[in-house]
Amino acid sequence: MISFLIIGHTASTDASFSLNDLPGAGGRMDLLCRAIGSSLFLSHGIRQNITCDILLLGQPHPGRIIRFSGNEIRNLSPDERNIASFIKKGLAIPAGKKFREAGPGLSCRTGTLADMLTEQKYAVLDESGIDIRKVPDEDLPKNFLLSDNQNFSDDEKNCTAHLPCFSLGPAIVHADHAITLLLNEIDRRESGWI
Amino acid sequence: MISFLIIGHTASTDASFSLNDLPGAGGRMDLLCRAIGSSLFLSHGIRQNITCDILLLGQPHPGRIIRFSGNEIRNLSPDERNIASFIKKGLAIPAGKKFREAGPGLSCRTGTLADMLTEQKYAVLDESGIDIRKVPDEDLPKNFLLSDNQNFSDDEKNCTAHLPCFSLGPAIVHADHAITLLLNEIDRRESGWI
Incomplete structure (x- = not known):
């Protein structure tokens, strides 16, 4: 899942x-x-x-x-x-x-x-992260956190500072586009397209 | 453009x-x-x-x-x-x-x-095509044709049979998702992310 x-x-x-x-x-x-x-x-x-x-x-x-x-x-x-x-x-x-x-x-x-982060381990999808295409399979988690059109607030940044952070590409895109890009990367890995 | x-x-x-x-x-x-x-x-x-x-x-x-x-x-x-x-x-x-x-x-x-295809050279985005990540820069055109939730009709297939055809990944996705994936690939190439 x-x-x-x-x-x-x-x-x-x-x-x-x-x-x-x-x-x-x-x-x-x-x-x-x-x-x-x-x-x-x-x-x-x-x-x-x-x-x-x-x-x-x-x-x-x-x-x-x-x-x-x-x-x-x-x-x-x-x-x-x-x-x-x-x-x-x-x-x-x-x-x-x-x-x-x-x-x-x-x-x-x-x-x-904070509740959600306590209950489950997330990675953050954000333009400041590591390029998703360069992340080894074993380092790719299953739960991903995104913000809407606003940046993470200071409180949210404090909560998430320790989480792995991945970027989808050089352009800063909408959350729905980021999700599409991430799922494509996972689809490709699962189907041996990479 | x-x-x-x-x-x-x-x-x-x-x-x-x-x-x-x-x-x-x-x-x-x-x-x-x-x-x-x-x-x-x-x-x-x-x-x-x-x-x-x-x-x-x-x-x-x-x-x-x-x-x-x-x-x-x-x-x-x-x-x-x-x-x-x-x-x-x-x-x-x-x-x-x-x-x-x-x-x-x-x-x-x-x-x-048919009018549009006469006026401009297109590539088709369709699940039957070549993996976009494997297409050399020089073979990547600038104009892309997609269908909505319906497959191309027989007439449309006849019109487009000679066009290059590219796939975005192993899953068959909505047209808007295909566009997001294509633009990410272009963004990455233009920014030297690949």
């Missing part, structure tokens, strides 16, 4: 955010939707071995985590609006400290970045 | 398609929006050296081409809804056989795949 965790610094935690304004009222929810799409979708199917978590830090309940599980999710389409409707479903259930199911392959909990 | 041409086999050519239903009423317009986004957006800016054309083959006027020019486009945001609103603007102007401006960096014309 491979997992992603994407921080949405301004992403709404109010289940009633408008599907007609994902960047504004949703707090750049569009970006998170595309990141979920990139992590889960193949041309004609869903990647079964992926879990994609988004950490929503916007108001009114900063610190909600929504999990999409590729092997269980049903009826997800790759357009932003459809993915956002799943996020709304996740936000609509009462959230506690453990993941609670909001539907097949969709669950929600409360939590912080 | 690098250019993309993406065929939207069912994409609406009626400027009044609903922004609330890009996959259905728009005829998988969501997919084209993401392809435009992947071709143009960096994390904090627009790729100035990219032109992205979409060939819309849906009703009521199949054969509209909308061009997004990275060096001139203004106020474009990466969310599907915003990009779709530019496509609507492009479709709203009267179209002739030559590109006509619908706004800065946005233009529209009528045309077919």
Whole structure:
């Protein structure tokens, strides 16, 4: 299993955010939707071995985590609006400290970045890291942390300073593009294309 | 300059398609929006050296081409809804056989795949091609043709059979993901990362 965790610094935690304004009222929810799409979708199917978590830090309940599980999710389409409707479903259930199911392959909990880092070992995807193509297979972890359009905050930097950090290329790209590039590198290694 | 041409086999050519239903009423317009986004957006800016054309083959006027020019486009945001609103603007102007401006960096014309192939030399991005990482710099063209979620039709295959064909990896991915992978390969070569 491979997992992603994407921080949405301004992403709404109010289940009633408008599907007609994902960047504004949703707090750049569009970006998170595309990141979920990139992590889960193949041309004609869903990647079964992926879990994609988004950490929503916007108001009114900063610190909600929504999990999409590729092997269980049903009826997800790759357009932003459809993915956002799943996020709304996740936000609509009462959230506690453990993941609670909001539907097949969709669950929600409360939590912080520090919580997630305690529970699982991550590598950071960031332009400051080592070129992913040069990382030996045995050093490539299975869990990856990304930020949205904002840089990591000082607190987040302190939390993640000890983590391995990988770069996908010379250009600074959106989180969803970084995920596509990482999965391609993993696909290639697993299929002997390198 | 690098250019993309993406065929939207069912994409609406009626400027009044609903922004609330890009996959259905728009005829998988969501997919084209993401392809435009992947071709143009960096994390904090627009790729100035990219032109992205979409060939819309849906009703009521199949054969509209909308061009997004990275060096001139203004106020474009990466969310599907915003990009779709530019496509609507492009479709709203009267179209002739030559590109006509619908706004800065946005233009529209009528045309077919055969027209485009006559005017410019393309390579096809398709899973059946040669691994892009193995293509020498001198064999890497500047113009790339992709299909949407549908395979190339028989007519399109006949038109493109003589073109070089490149694959991005072992997994069959969405058009927008293929564009991201291709641009990363070009970025790496131009920056000496390979």
